[in-house]
Amino acid sequence: MTGPRGEFLERIRQGGVELSPELAAAFARVPREAFVPDGFQRRDGSWVLPADPDFLPTIYHDDVLVTKMDGKVPTSSSSQPSLMALMIEALDVRPGHRILEVGAGTGYNAALLASLGASVTSIDAQEDVAVRARTALARAGIAGVRVEHADGYPGRPRERFDRVIVTVGIAGVSPHWLEQLDPDGFVLAPVVHAGTHPVLRVAGPPVRARAVCGSGFMQASGPLNAPFPDAFPSPAAAMAELTPHAPARYDPPLDESTYRDLWYAAGAWNRRASHAAIPGRRQSCLALLDGTRSGGAVVPPDGSVWAGGDEAAGYGAAAAAVLDRWEAAGRPPMGAWRISLELAGDPHSPIWVPHRWQI
Template sequence: MTAADELRARYVDQLRREGLLGADELVRAFRAVPREEFVATGFDGGDGRWLGPDDPDFLPMVYRNHPLVTKLVDGVPVSSSSQPSLMAAMIESLELRPGSRVLEIGVGTGYNAALMTVMGARVTTVDIAPDVVERAGAALRRVGLAGAVDVRLGDGYLGVPAETGYDRVVVTVGVTGVSPRWLDQLAPGGYLLAPVEHAGNHPVLRIRPGARGMAGARGELRAGFMSAAGPLAARYPGAHPPPRRAAAFPPPTVRQPARWRPPLDVFRYHDLWFAVGAWDRRTTFSAGPAGGWGGPGGAVLLDEVHGGGAGLLADGSVRAAGPYAARYAADAIALRDRWVARGEPTIAEWTSRLVPAGDPDQPILVPTNWIQR
C-alpha cells in the first residue's frame, strides 16, 4: 500500500464517521479514485505556497475534506477540486443508476467526473478554459478513464449543442441562473442540480422542467462555489447585491445581543440565511469580519444607497452601521425572529418558479419568488 492509498483509506473512513459519505457505491468510488492525480500540477496551499506533489504537505492536504484551488487568475480562484463532502452530497442528490447519462458543467480537475464514472454513470463534462480541459484530460488518462469520460471545451451555458437525453445535469460552478439549454437537453423525468446565487451565497437547487416551459426550483444543499464566466454569471435587476468585502463597511454603531448560545451550527445558520434572502432582496454575503462586526463572514442586509447596513451573526446577534443603522438592525432582528416563528425552515423547504432574466439573446432562468412549502 502506498502512502497515498493509506491516506485515501483514512480520508474515506473519516468522511464516513462524520456521516458525510453514505451510499456504498459512493464509498467505493471515493476509495477507488486517486484525488492526487487530479491535482498533480499543484494547488494553492492557502499560506502563499503553491503545493506540488514533491512537497511533504501535498498528500496530507489532498486527503482532507477541503476544496483545493488549482488555478488563480490575478489572485482570484477560477478552478478547483470542490470540497469532497459537497461533491459526495451532490452525487447522492443525483440518484445515479448504472448507465445514467450525466452532463457536468465545470470539468475543473476532472475528479468529480471520475467519481461519477466509477459509479457507472456515462459522463459528459464541459469547461470554458482550454488549460483546465487539457489537465483534466491528462489526469483521466493517468487513471485509465480517458475513454470513459467525454471531456469538452466550451461555454457551459450551451450545454452540449445538438445533444439531448441527459438524465441529470450537474453544475459545479456558481451561476446566477440556469441555462434554458440544459432543460432542453434533459431526458424526460430528468432534473438538474445547480448552485444558483442567492443572497450572496451559492446554495444548490434542484430544478425540474415544468408544464408550458415553466421550470421549478427547490432548495437542496448548503454550498459555496466560485463564480462562472459568461452569461451564466449575468446580473439582473431585482437580484440580491453581489457579495461585499468586509473593508467596505464602517464600524458598527448599533449592536443587538445574541439570541442563541451556543450559536447556530453552520447548517442552521445557512437555513436562516436562505430564509432571510428569500424574504429580503437586500441580503448578501460579507466575507471576513465586516468593519468590526465580528464573525467569519455571513449574511448582511446591505444599504446600497446610503452605505452600511446590518450583519446577522450565527449567534443571532446583529451589528449595524450607516445613517440608517437602527432601522437596519430592527429589520434584521424581525427577519431572524420571523424564521423562528415559521418553524426554522431548512433550505429544502423552499420552492420557486424560474423566470427568464439577463441578456435576452442569452437568457438565464432565475428564481425570484421563494415560497415556504
C-alpha cells in the same frame, strides 16, 4: 486501504454525508492525486508540490484544492470531497446515465461519476483547464468521460442527457440544459442566493426547484452570471463602523447548518441579503446591505444585530424582523423551501433565476 487514503471516507462522512456503498467504492478507487499533478494551493496561499511530505495527506483531507489562480482570484479547483459527495448522491446516478457536467475542474468529479457507471460529457470554458482534466482522466485510467473546451451556457445542442450537474456558481439556469434533458431528468446547480451558492435541484416545466445543500463555488462568467433586476447584492469586503442594534438571541450560537438555514430564509424574505467581512471574525456573516454596500446590518450566529451607515436604523430593524419571522416559522431548514423561477438576465441569452419562495 491504509495511509492517507485510509481515513478519507471517514472524513467525508464527518462532513455530513451518508455515502452509498457505490459512491464509497468510487472514492476509494479513484486516486485524487492523479488530478493535481502540478500541486495545489493551501488555504494560507502557499503552494503544495508533489515532492512535499504533506502532499498526499493534504489531498486526502476533506478540503478544496485550488489549482489555478488569476492573480489573487481562484479560477479552477477540485471541490471539497464532502460537497462533491452530497451533490453526487443528490444526482441519483445510475449505470448508463448520460450526464452533462458544466465545469470540468480537475476532472476528479467526472471520474467519480464515471466510476458509478455514467457516461459523462464535461465542458469547461477555460481551454487549459479542459486539457489538463482530459490528461488527468487518461492518467488515472478513467473511461467513459469526454472533456471538451466549450461555453457552458448552450450545453450540448442535439444531445440528450439524464442529468446536468454544474460545478461553478451561477446566477441562473440555462434554458438549453432543461431542453436537453430526457423526461424525469433534472439540473443540479449552485445558484446564487444571498451571496452564497446553495445547490438547487431544478426541473420543469413549469420550472421549479428545491434547495439540496449549502455551498460556495467560484463564479461563472458570461450569460450564466448576467445581472438582472432585483438581484442580490454582491458580498461586501468591508462595512461602515457597526454599532449594536439588538442583543444576542442564541447561547450557544447557531451551529453552521442552522445558521445556513437562517441565511437562506433571509434571502427568501429580503433581497438585500448577502454577506460581509467583519473585523475580528474569520468567517463572513449574514448581512443586509444598503445601496452603497458599505452599510446596513449584520447578523452573526449568536443572533445579535449590528448596524451601520446612513440607514442603520432601518436595516437593523429589517434584520431583527427576519429573525422574528424565522423563529415564528419554526426555523425552517433550507430544504423546506419550494422555489419558482422566471426568465431574466441577458434577453438574448436568458437564464432561469429564483423568483418566489414558499415553505
